[in-house]
Amino acid sequence: MRYILLVVLLCIGADQLSAQVTRIDTVDYPAIVIPKKKNYHFNTDYWYTIAVRAYAYEQFPQLLNQPSGQPFRTSYFNGILFKINDNQISYRLQAAHFNNDIEFDNECEGCLPKVAGKLQNTTLKVGAEKNINYSRFQPYFGADLGFMVQRLSTKGFENTPIFAEDNKNALLFSPFVGAKLYIVPRVAISAEANFNIAYTYQKINNYSDGSFTGIPHQTKRYRWEYFFGPVAAITLQYSFGMINQ
Template sequence: MIKKLLLIALMCCSTFAFAQKDGDAKISLGVRGYNYIELPQLFNQVKDHQFINTKFNSYIIKFNDGLFSYRLNGNYINKSLQFDNNCTGCDLTSGKVKDYAFKAGFEKNFSYTGIQPYFAFDLGYRSTEFNGRGFQAERVPSAVDFRKRGITVTPVLGIKISPIKELSIFAESNMEFFYAFGKERSTADGADQPTNSHKFKKGEFLLNPVAVGVQFHFR
């Protein structure tokens, strides 16, 4: 019985020591290999068309003081996009979207077990731009462009596993609030066609269900 208790105690100590390895790291560098995210709304884009998949477009650096990790995040998206505008099947819009963000915040582990859930909170700046073509039924096609820039507030929940002390695999999810000032513009094809322009300010919640990546730890 005593041997069993000693064995259990030893296993607990080993698990705790292993869990501390990530906490002992002074600097961590990471990349999100896969993201499923909701882009900020473009024009009157149909809601379910805002979700996209991205790979290796988001990076993170963390500085650890033993209690908290202080995070710097950056991501960049540049890809072709096609979506329904105003309503499903109504107006087709296609072109290229460019979206980037820079964020700073903190991260705190919930426990010191072998599997570590964590909470993070980030503040930052985001910019979204779109240039393309709009096609409406019974109307002349038009050149369209859109941009908005503003601040973002992002609480994050995640979990990480460290198979070795120099490496962690993590998955996280967040709900981002984005408040932006923007402008949209459209010009119908043909000579002497007027340009319609509209400025706006808007807040929106963006659900980013999953991001999966790896972090490398340096002491």
């Protein structure tokens, strides 16, 4: 009898335990929601770029007997730039023209201490630039090779009564660094600085018997020159022709 009672008690206990066990696959849980990251694809991959040089603050080769450490000169909207991009390196062609009235120091024995004249400088360059990354903000570096034609004339300036011309041609090597920021996918603003190494040929013509340059009549010089553009160009750029279409 007691064995039958023991079996009954064991059955009742097992039934109570089974009633307290819940199978995991029968429980309903709310769906797990993972917040989605907002993705915005800012495309900067274009085959071609055209740009306008809006501002520059730079030096030019030496004029007459100008002392070393040429002054920096400012110009606005006087250059264009065209680039072909291949996702790795951009190949560029650019031209700039400076045409302003200037005044500068002229150091030589018997010279006028200040010289005024019209300076015209035309520069053509070809080169390449490499982007550090391909995001909206893109630092870059590169180098240009170029040719420069420069002319200074003092004719017509009252405070420079002796007429002289300074003509200079130069071969240029110009390493540079810069950065550009895409305002919208096709439009960017860029700023760069360069250092110019130039081999120049200079011819000075003095059309008077006075000592304007310290050397009468005509002077010819070949020399190496170095000048800097802390703001060689601030450009407004427009890109077109998507690479990945």
